[in-house]
Amino acid sequence: MQYPSPMLRAQALLARGRLSVLDNEPERAVGDASRSVAEFNGIGVPFEAALARLVVADGCALGGRGDEATFERRTARDALASFGTEWWAERVDELIASAPPGSFDVPSPIPHGVFRSDGDMRTISWGSLSVVVRDLKGHRHIERLLAEPGREFHAADLVRFEAGSDPGLRIDRGIPVLDDSAKAAYRRRLDEIDDDFADAHADNDIGRAELAEWDRDYLIAELKRATGLGGRDRVVLDDAERARVSVTRSIRYSLARLAESCPALAQHLQQHVQTGTFCRYERDALHPVDWTV
Numbered sequence: 001m002q003y004p005s006p007m008l009r010a011q012a013l014l015a016r017g018r019l020s021v022l023d024n025e026p027e028r029a030v031g032d033a034s035r036s037v038a039e040f041n042g043i044g045v046p047f048e049a050a051l052a053r054l055v056v057a058d059g060c061a062l063g064g065r066g067d068e069a070t071f072e073r074r075t076a077r078d079a080l081a082s083f084g085t086e087w088w089a090e091r092v093d094e095l096i097a098s099a100p101p102g103s104f105d106v107p108s109p110i111p112h113g114v115f116r117s118d119g120d121m122r123t124i125s126w127g128s129l130s131v132v133v134r135d136l137k138g139h140r141h142i143e144r145l146l147a148e149p150g151r152e153f154h155a156a157d158l159v160r161f162e163a164g165s166d167p168g169l170r171i172d173r174g175i176p177v178l179d180d181s182a183k184a185a186y187r188r189r190l191d192e193i194d195d196d197f198a199d200a201h202a203d204n205d206i207g208r209a210e211l212a213e214w215d216r217d218y219l220i221a222e223l224k225r226a227t228g229l230g231g232r233d234r235v236v237l238d239d240a241e242r243a244r245v246s247v248t249r250s251i252r253y254s255l256a257r258l259a260e261s262c263p264a265l266a267q268h269l270q271q272h273v274q275t276g277t278f279c280r281y282e283r284d285a286l287h288p289v290d291w292t293v
Contacts (some may be wrong), residue, residue, distance in 0.1 A: 010039030010048070017055045021062060029059030030267070038271045041282050050079035054092065056271075068264065070096055078286055113265065114292045115139075115146055124258070126265035133261055137162060138254025141247055145273060145281035146291040152278045155243040186219050193219070240277070248275040 017033030020026075033055035040049035057072035077092040114125035122135040133139075140162045144153065153161075193216045200209035251273065259266035268289075274280050283289065 006039050006043045007045070010036045010043070010045075010052070013039065014048075014052050014055060017052070017059065021055065021058045024062065026059045026063030029062065030056055031270070033059060034267055034270045038274060038282075041272070041285075042274045042280075046079055046285065047085070050076040051088075053079075054095075057095075068267070075284075075286055112290050112292070113146075115143055116293055117143065124262060124265065126262055126268075129262055129264075131261045133258070136250070136254040136257065138250035138252070139258075141251050141279070142254065142269065142273060142281070143293045145279060147293050149281050149283045149288075149291075152280045154240070155247040155275075155277055155279060156240050158247050158279060159243045190216060190219055244277045247279060251275055251279075 013032045013036035017029045017031075017036060020029035020032060033052050036052040037049050037056060040046070040052055053072045053076035057069040057076070060066070060072060061069035073092050073096050077089050077096070080092065081089040114123060114130070116123045117135055117140070118132075120135050122133050122139055124131050124133060141158045144158060144161050145151075193212050197209060197212040197216070200206075200212055252275075255266050255269055255273075258269070268284075269281075272282050272284060274282065
């Protein structure tokens with residue numbers, strides 16, 4: 001799905017997760033709602049992330065994964081209570097209490113995980129489960145993110161790190177839509193236009209004022225087109241875009257394979273690993289995990 005902002009993308013994923021619960025599609029519900037949790041966490045809206053966790057729980061319960069459903073509900077409940085939203089916390093308590101007694105045990109939070117490369121194999125530990133799997137390119141990207149939680153990595157840098165045997169590898173991050181000198185010139189011209197606009201109004205010159213306003217709107221639009229989220233320069237599509245696509249696909253493929261042997265860890269990483277032009281692993285605020293990589 002393509003949306004103009006992470007918030008809209010998160011809300012759309014959550015809505016699709018809720019529809020999947022209604023349509024009795026548990027795996028799709030868990031997948032979309034988990035990605036929604038990750039998106040909400042990434043933009044710093046924990047209340048919405050907690051509500052999305054409840055949809056993850058509904059999907060888990062629908063698929064017969066009662067232990068995971070209760071874990072998600074307890075995590076969401078703790079978050080909601082910490083925000084002072086007692087009505088929501090009490091509602092989640094009722095959901096937890098309504099589960100059949102003795103049908104499952106609630107897993108404890110995982111304080112430590114292992115995601116270590118051993119040659120062309122990888123040792124992975126999560127809770128009481130430890131597996132050895134074939135190493136994949138996406139695993140190596142994830143390992144780099146786990147090593148420095150919270151840090152953003154450009155996708156091009158992840159490609160460079162993964163190809164560490166080739167120190168001469170160069171990834172072109174692209175040509176900015178506007179370079180620094182062009183942006184400075186545009187801003188100087190905006191200052192001049194403000195003077196022109198003031199003079200035109202003083203002289204009651206409507207035509208000159210309209211022309212100055214048109215020039216200003218055009219320059220502002222060009223500056224916005226050249227700048228993305230966080231003030232980062234937009235670039236012409238190039239190797240950096242190919243790196244973004246490659247890293248995203250590699251991570252998604254590796255998580256799909258990981259879900260076959262360690263589904264709980266795969267779900268955790270789906271929720272907390274952000275992909276795109278900039279990638280990062282964001283620790284769970286309530287239950288942070290320390291990693292050995």
